[in-house]
Amino acid sequence: xxxxxSACKLYIYLDESQRIHxxxxxxxxxxxxxxxxxxxxxxxxxxxxxxxxxxxxxxxLSLSDDLPIVIVLIDTSEKIxxxxxSIETNIESFFVTKESVEVLNRRVQ
Numbered sequence: 040x041x042x043x044x045s046a047c048k049l050y051i052y053l054d055e056s057q058r059i060h061x062x063x064x065x066x067x068x069x070x071x072x073x074x075x076x077x078x079x080x081x082x083x084x085x086x087x088x089x090x091x092x093x094x095x096x097x098x099x100l101s102l103s104d105d106l107p108i109v110i111v112l113i114d115t116s117e118k119i120x121x122x123x124x125s126i127e128t129n130i131e132s133f134f135v136t137k138e139s140v141e142v143l144n145r146r147v148q
Contacts, residue, residue: 046142047119051110052134055083059129068110068126075122082109113140 057064065081072079084107112119119137 042144043141044144045116046113046140047116048138048140049110049112049119049123050136051112051130052136053108053110054105055108056105057132064133065108065110067129071126072112072122075118075125077112077114077118077122080111082111083107084109113142 051068053064055063055065059067069079069081086107112122116139123135123137
């Protein structure tokens with residue numbers, strides 16, 4: 040049986056090199072998501088233009104550590120808002136978006 044459920048999708052955009060409390064921002068946010076029992080997916084971009092209009096690009100012969108990263112979390116609105124409350128002061132320099140989505144759950148019969 041197919042059932043759709045309302046959910047919330049959170050996107051956090053950052054650069055690989057960004058840090059929070061001397062720690063990789065990605066590691067920090069992954070740790071906080073785990074503490075909040077949230078699933079998280081991370082996408083690493085091959086190219087992006089950041090808020091300072093600087094081009095970040097992956098090149099074949101270089102090991103760039105400043106590529107764009109997008110973190111995506113999907114859960115209930117309440118859990119996403121609680122997660123945001125717990126990290127709010129640490130992500131002021133990041134671009135963050137939130138949207139309502141419908142999630143499909145299929146039950147095994």
